[in-house]
Each structure stands twice: as structure tokens, then as C-alpha cells.
Amino acid sequence: MKFVLSEVNLWYNDFQALQNVSMDIKANEVTAFIGPSGCGKSTLIKSLNRMNDLIEGCKITGFIQLDGEDVYGSMDVNLLRKRVGMVFQKPNPFPMSVYDNIAFGPRTHGIKNKRELDEIVEKSLHDAAIWDEVKDRLKKSALGLSGGQQQRLCIARALSVSPDVLLMDEPTSALDPISTGKIEDLVMELKKNYTVIIVTHNMQQATRISDKTAFFLLGEVIEFGDTDQIFSMPRDKRCEDYITGRFG
Amino acid sequence: MKQSSAALKIRENLMRAVFFTAALASIVAVALICVFLFSQGLPAIFNVGVSEFLGGTRWAPLNSSDPGFGILAFILGSIYVTAGAIILGVPIGIFSALFMARMCPKGLYRFIKPALNLMAGVPSVIYGFFGMVVIVPAIFEAFGKQFDMMSGNTMLAASIILGIMILPTVITIAETNLRAVPQELYEGAVALGASHERAVFKVVLPSARSGVMAAVVLGVGRAIGETMAVQMVAGNQPALRLPWEFLKGIRTMTTNIVIEMGYVEYGSLHNGALIATGVVLFVFILIINTLFSILNRDKQEKRSLLSLRAKRGNPDTKLTKEQ
Numbered sequence: 001m002k003f004v005l006s007e008v009n010l011w012y013n014d015f016q017a018l019q020n021v022s023m024d025i026k027a028n029e030v031t032a033f034i035g036p037s038g039c040g041k042s043t044l045i046k047s048l049n050r051m052n053d054l055i056e057g058c059k060i061t062g063f064i065q066l067d068g069e070d071v072y073g074s075m076d077v078n079l080l081r082k083r084v085g086m087v088f089q090k091p092n093p094f095p096m097s098v099y100d101n102i103a104f105g106p107r108t109h110g111i112k113n114k115r116e117l118d119e120i121v122e123k124s125l126h127d128a129a130i131w132d133e134v135k136d137r138l139k140k141s142a143l144g145l146s147g148g149q150q151q152r153l154c155i156a157r158a159l160s161v162s163p164d165v166l167l168m169d170e171p172t173s174a175l176d177p178i179s180t181g182k183i184e185d186l187v188m189e190l191k192k193n194y195t196v197i198i199v200t201h202n203m204q205q206a207t208r209i210s211d212k213t214a215f216f217l218l219g220e221v222i223e224f225g226d227t228d229q230i231f232s233m234p235r236d237k238r239c240e241d242y243i244t245g246r247f248g
Numbered sequence: 249m250k251q252s253s254a255a256l257k258i259r260e261n262l263m264r265a266v267f268f269t270a271a272l273a274s275i276v277a278v279a280l281i282c283v284f285l286f287s288q289g290l291p292a293i294f295n296v297g298v299s300e301f302l303g304g305t306r307w308a309p310l311n312s313s314d315p316g317f318g319i320l321a322f323i324l325g326s327i328y329v330t331a332g333a334i335i336l337g338v339p340i341g342i343f344s345a346l347f348m349a350r351m352c353p354k355g356l357y358r359f360i361k362p363a364l365n366l367m368a369g370v371p372s373v374i375y376g377f378f379g380m381v382v383i384v385p386a387i388f389e390a391f392g393k394q395f396d397m398m399s400g401n402t403m404l405a406a407s408i409i410l411g412i413m414i415l416p417t418v419i420t421i422a423e424t425n426l427r428a429v430p431q432e433l434y435e436g437a438v439a440l441g442a443s444h445e446r447a448v449f450k451v452v453l454p455s456a457r458s459g460v461m462a463a464v465v466l467g468v469g470r471a472i473g474e475t476m477a478v479q480m481v482a483g484n485q486p487a488l489r490l491p492w493e494f495l496k497g498i499r500t501m502t503t504n505i506v507i508e509m510g511y512v513e514y515g516s517l518h519n520g521a522l523i524a525t526g527v528v529l530f531v532f533i534l535i536i537n538t539l540f541s542i543l544n545r546d547k548q549e550k551r552s553l554l555s556l557r558a559k560r561g562n563p564d565t566k567l568t569k570e571q
Contacts, residue, residue, distance in 0.1 A: 051439060082441035092432035095455050104450065105440040154436070161440055 002027040002165060002195045003048060008062035010043060010219075012055065017043045019219045021062075025212075027164075030187060030196045032206040032227065035216030036242065041199045044216075045167050048197065049084040050077050066165075082109060085158035089170040091150035093142035093157075098125075098134050101142045101153060105161040120160055128156035129186050148179025155186065159194075166190060168198040172205065184209050203243060207231050215239045282530075289527035292317075292520025301524065307486045309508070309518040317521045319501065321488040323528065325403075326472050326500040328491060329482065332407025333414055333471040338464055340411075341418030342453075345463070348419065349426035350434075350448045368416035376480030379409040384481050387495075395495050401483035403494040409477050414467035421466055425459025426452060462543040469536040473529070475502035501529045 003025040010018035018040045025031050033041035043052065050071065052058045064071040071080060082105075094101050102121045111117060121138070125131040130152040134145070142153055151171060158166060168187070172180040187196055187209050200206050206213050207227060214224040215236070223230060223239045234240040241247055293301050296317040304318015348360060388400030429452045437447035453460070483497020484507060499507075505522050512519045 049439065051435065054435065054438065078441040078443055080441075081439055086439040088432060088436065088439075090432060092430070092436040094433055094436065094451050104437065104442075108437075108440055108442045108446060157436075157440065 001025065002067065003197075004063070004065040004068075006063045008044070008047065008060065008064060010040075010047060010052070010061075011057075011059045013057040017219050018047070018060075021219075021221050023214060023221060023224050025195065025197060027195045028191055028193075029211040030191050030198060030209050031212045031214065032210035033197070033199045033214050033216060034201075034203060034206050034242075035222075036247070037201075039216040040219040041214075041216045042169055043219075045086075045169055045197060045199050048165070048167060049081050049086055051081075051086065053077065082161045083163050084165040084167060085161065085163035086167045087151070087155050087158050087169065087171045090174050091147055091154050093145070093150050093153050095141065095143055097139050098142050098145075098153065099138040102157055102160045105157060109161060124156040124160040125153075127159050127190070128152045129182065129189070130156060146179070148175050148182060151175060151179065151183060152186065155183070155190075159190075163194065165195045165197065168196065170199050170201060173201060180205075203231075215242065217242075285523060285527050285530055288520060289524035292517060292524040293527070295517060296521065296524075301521070302528070305488045307504075309512075309521060315517070317517065319504070319521075319525055319528065321486055322499055322501045322504045322525065324489065325482075325498040326502070326529070326532070328403055328489065328494070328498060329406040329410055329478060329500055330468055330471040331491075332403065332494065333410030334464065334468060336407060336411030337414045337467060337471075338418060341415050341463070341467070342422055342460060344415070345419045345422035345426055345460075346448060346453065349423045350452060351444075364416050364419055368420070372413065372474060372477040373480075375409055375413050376477035379405055379477060379481035383408050391495055397495060399483065399497075401481055401497050403482065403489065403496060403498040406478045406482040406498065406500075407494070409481055410471045410474055413474060413477060414470050417470050418463045418467040421463035422456070422460045425456040425463065428459065429455045458543045462540050465536055465540045465543060469533055469540070472532055472536070473502060475506050479503040479506060501525050505529075 001024045003023075005024075006022045008018055008021040009016065021040075021044060033045065035041050046052045047060060047064060048066075048071070052060065060072065066075075066080070066083065069075055094104065096104075099121055102124050103117050106117060106120050111120070122131065122135075125134060130149060133149060134153070137144075142150065145153060151174070155166075155171075172183050175183065184205060187198065190196055191211075198206075198210065210227045212225065213227040213230045215222045215230065215234075215238075217238055223234060223236045225235075230239065231243060234243060296304075301317055301319060302323070303320055304316060305320050306316030306318050307321060308314070308316040348357060352360065383405050384400035384402075386400070387402060387405055388397060391397060392400065433451055433455055434447050437451040438444070442450070478500055479502075482499065482503060484499045484503055485497040486499045486504065487496075489496055489498050505525055508518070508522055512522060
């Protein structure tokens with residue numbers, strides 16, 4: 001098990017955003033979180049690398065364990081985020097060169113050697129399937145890339161610190177279908193070496209790329225299981241209604 | 249019906265004329281100032297000789313047999329005190345802006361922000377007084393004996409006062425620009441395991457680079473044009489100084505004008521030379537403002553590019569953003 005969650009409750013001030021969430025997330029699998037807007041799936045993903053710490057008035061109870069270690073315990077939050085990388089909804093490359101975007105992470109964690117950095121940059125860009133498109137413009141601004149390229153650059157950036165887990169918060173919602181397809185292929189490739197957790201609004205996407213799916217509603221996990229089963233024979237009526245498009 | 253729409257049209261045109269006149273007033277004022285400056289100043293410059301005026305080091309307007317009208321000492325004086333103000337004020341200003349934009353507890357911010365606004369509103373003569381009473385004696389105390397100084401009225405004193413005076417300008421503009429950096433960039437850095445400080449210094453600050461530069465440029469403009477406070481603490485000797493002679497008195501373009509304007513003979517070459525000094529100052533400000541607008545334009549282009557991309561990609565960002 002990569003992540004073990006038990007009885008996770010989370011509040012934003014008085015609003016309870018997560019209720020008794022318990023689930024086990026396996027290593028080297030793609031787990032998809034689906035559900036209508038405001039159901040808590042992004043909240044949960046942000047709890048896994050403690051990005052919720054940035055939000056004022058956020059309070060969390062229960063346990064989240066990463067490889068058996070309590071995420072909210074004595075763990076150094078910066079090291080946690082190194083182990084659990086994140087890709088955001090909107091591509092957010094830093095306004096600097098492609099190279100510096102990727103080198104930011106390793107530099108943060110103390111790597112200064114130029115050759116070592118070069119290697120990491122090349123490997124990360126390779127792994128994110130964007131090397132061929134940017135290898136001739138490493139020193140140019142990352143803002144000149146297309147939206148889809150920017151998102152793959154952000155994936156490369158997340159890979160640059162060699163995490164175990166990759167959290168993706170609706171990574172394709174801002175992209176066109178072709179770019180989306182590229183990212184989906186990439187996710188399938190990445191799960192060989194990483195554990196991937198992806199929030200998505202796109203149900204086809206969940207069926208295409210995920211091994212496990214969790215359906216969220218109003219802060220609760222209604223159903224969690226194999227993607228095939230969830231989409232073919234959902235056990236819960238609400239889950240079925242959502243999947244078949246009766247609400248959402 | 250028809251009548252009322254005609255009446256509406258007339259009223260609309262009338263209002264437009266009022267707004268246009270108001271807008272015109274400021275343009276006319278600037279244009280008139282330009283006309284005055286150049287018509288009065290340029291003849292003096294050509295009379296003295298351009299290179300003699302700008303490059304000359306001898307300022308002796310009252311010497312009737314051999315008058316000198318070189319303002320190089322004052323141009324350098326203005327540059328020195330401005331540079332000093334930038335060296336002292338800009339680091340403090342940028343750090344303050346970073347603190348206010350990204351690190352300040354809300355409770356403290358409620359005190360700092362009004363204090364800064366007050367600072368921007370303090371008349372320059374008060375800054376001058378503060379300099380005379382506090383800074384100048386302190387400098388004399390510290391270096392007077394060692395360097396055989398006559399008084400603490402020095403380039404250094406002027407730089408310190410100007411460094412303080414540009415703070416509100418630098419901080420306000422820099423803070424606004426630092427706040428405008430999208431939160432996603434900060435989050436991107438933190439999500440890689442960067443500490444708050446590293447994310448702020450290495451990602452947020454560079455992202456606001458052109459805006460911060462604009463803040464510095466505006467600070468330069470404020471410093472180079474300041475007159476009263478400088479005059480009260482700078483010593484005002486019309487002598488050519490070198491940059492490291494910061495413990496000696498100095499005269500800037502602005503203070504040269506204000507000091508001699510009182511007793512100048514109207515219509516004389518001396519009078520023209522002072523106005524011509526104003527022309528040089530004006531050109532400096534023109535350059536600074538151009539720089540400022542170029543920096544701002546860069547920033548706006550970049551920002552519109554970002555927001556455009558966001559809009560095109562995801563029309564319902566707000567809707568899908570979770571609690």
C-alpha cells in the first residue's frame with residue numbers, strides 16, 4: 001500500500017469538506033477520483049501532500065499514512081512534497097526558461113552540480129514525453145509553449161525531484177483533446193514507476209486510464225473499487241446515476 | 249419619443265465635451281510647461297555652447313568678466329544622490345514589499361499599510377527637517393573628527409533622506425506587482441518541496457521582476473526631482489565631486505535652481521542657464537518615464553498572455569474549482 005487513509009475528516013472553518021474517508025491506495029496503480037463539483041475530491045488530493053496547509057481555517061482529523069508514516073505527524077512537509085509530486089489543473093510553468101523550470105526542484109533539494117542537473121532535466125523531460133519538442137529551446141521561456149506542452153512541462157517538473165506518487169488535479173481540463181490524449185498516454189506510461197492519483201471530471205478519462213476509481217459525493221466516498229466494476233456494475237444507486245449522467 | 253432621444257444625444261455630447269475639456273486641461277498644462285522650458289532654456293544652452301553647458305565644470309554666473317555656466321557638477325550631483333538613495337532605499341523597499349505581500353500577518357498589515365500611506369504624504373520639508381536635526385548631526389558625530397569635516401551636510405545625508413523618501417513609492421508599486429503574481433506559481437513551487445521563503449524569493453519575486461524594476465524606476469524619478477529636502481541637508485557646494493567623496497557637500501540640479509532663482513536677474517544668461525538646468529532635468533524625467541512605461545507594457549503583455557490562455561483553455565475555472 002502506498003497511501004492508507006482512515007477516517008479522514010476535514011473542515012474549512014465550519015464547513016465539513018470530507019467525511020470519514022477511508023481508503024487504501026496501491027502503489028503503481030492509477031487511482032481516479034470522480035464526482036460532481038464541490039464533492040471533496042480535490043480537497044482529498046491536496047490533503048495527501050498537505051497543500052491544504054496553505055488554506056487558512058483548514059482542520060483535519062484521522063490518519064493519512066504514506067508507506068506507513070503518518071503524513072500529518074513529525075514528517076517534514078517539504079520532504080513529503082518531494083515524495084508526493086503534484087500537477088495542477090491549470091498549467092503553471094514558472095516564467096523562466098524551460099531548463100530552469102525543471103531544475104528548480106532539484107536545486108531546491110540541494111543539487112548544484114551542473115552535469116547532474118543537465119541529466120535530471122533531460123530525463124524528466126524524456127519521461128514526460130516532451131523532450132523532443134523542447135530540446136532545442138531549453139534556454140527559452142516556458143511561457144512560449146502551448147498549453148498542452150506547458151502541462152507536460154509541469155509533469156516533467158514534478159518528476160524532477162523523483163517522487164513516488166504523482167497527484168494530478170484535473171490535469172487535462174484546460175487542454176484540447178489532442179493534448180489530453182498525450183497526457184493520458186503519459187499517465188499510462190508513468191504508472192510503471194509511480195503511483196498516480198488523478199482527479200477528473202471526465203468519466204471516459206477515468207475508464208481509459210485508471211485501475212481504481214473512487215466516487216465522491218458531498219465529502220463522502222460513496223464507492224471505491226476497480227474501475228471496470230464501478231463503471232459496469234456500480235453497487236450504489238447514486239454512483240450509477242452519476243456515471244450514467246443523470247446528475248453531475 | 250423622437251424629441252427625447254434628441255435631447256439625450258445633446259446631453260451626451262455635452263457631457264463628452266466636459267470630459268474632453270477636463271482631459272485636455274492636463275495635456276495643455278504639460279504642453280505649456282514644455283514650451284516654456286524649451287523656449288527659455290534652449291537659447292541659453294546654445295548661447296553657452298552645448299558641450300560647455302553639459303560638460304563644463306565651472307559654475308560662476310556672477311563673475312562679470314569671465315562667467316562660467318557649466319552644470320556637470322550638478323548633473324553628477326543629482327546622479328550621485330539618486331544612486332545613493334537607490335542603494336540604500338531599494339533593498340529595504342523590496343524586502344518590505346515582499347514582507348507585506350507574502351509574509352505579513354494580517355493584523356500587522358493593518359498598521360503597516362496606513363503608516364506607509366502616511367509616509368507618502370509627509371511633506372518633503374518635514375523630511376528635510378528630520379535630516380537636519382537627526383541625520384546631519386549623526387553623520388558629523390560619526391565621521392566629523394576623523395575626516396576633518398566642517399558639518400554633516402553631505403552627499404551621504406542627502407542620499408539617506410532620499411532613500412527614506414522613495415520607500416513609499418518603491419514599496420507600494422513593488423507590493424502591488426508582487427501581489428499580482430498568480431498564486432498558482434507559488435503553489436507550484438511549494439508543491440515541489442520548496443520552503444515558503446524559497447518559493448517567494450526564487451519564484452514569486454522573479455515573476456514580478458518587471459514590476460519591481462518599474463518600482464525602482466519610479467523611485468529614481470522621485471529621488472532625482474526632489475528639491476527641498478535635499479537642499480536642507482546636502483551642503484549645496486557647487487563643486488565637482490567624485491562618487492566616493494560622499495562625506496562632502498554637494499549641489500544637485502534641482503537645488504541649484506531653487507537656490508539661485510531668488511536673486512537671479514530676469515532675462516540674463518544666468519536666468520536662462522537655470523531654466524536650461526530645468527530642461528536637462530526634464531529630459532532625465534522623460535527618459536525615466538519612458539523606461540517605466542516600457543517595463544509596464546512588458547508586464548501587461550505577459551499578464552494578458554497568461555489570462556488569455558487561462559480563458560481559452562478553461563472557461564469555467566470558477567465553477568470547477570473546489571471548496
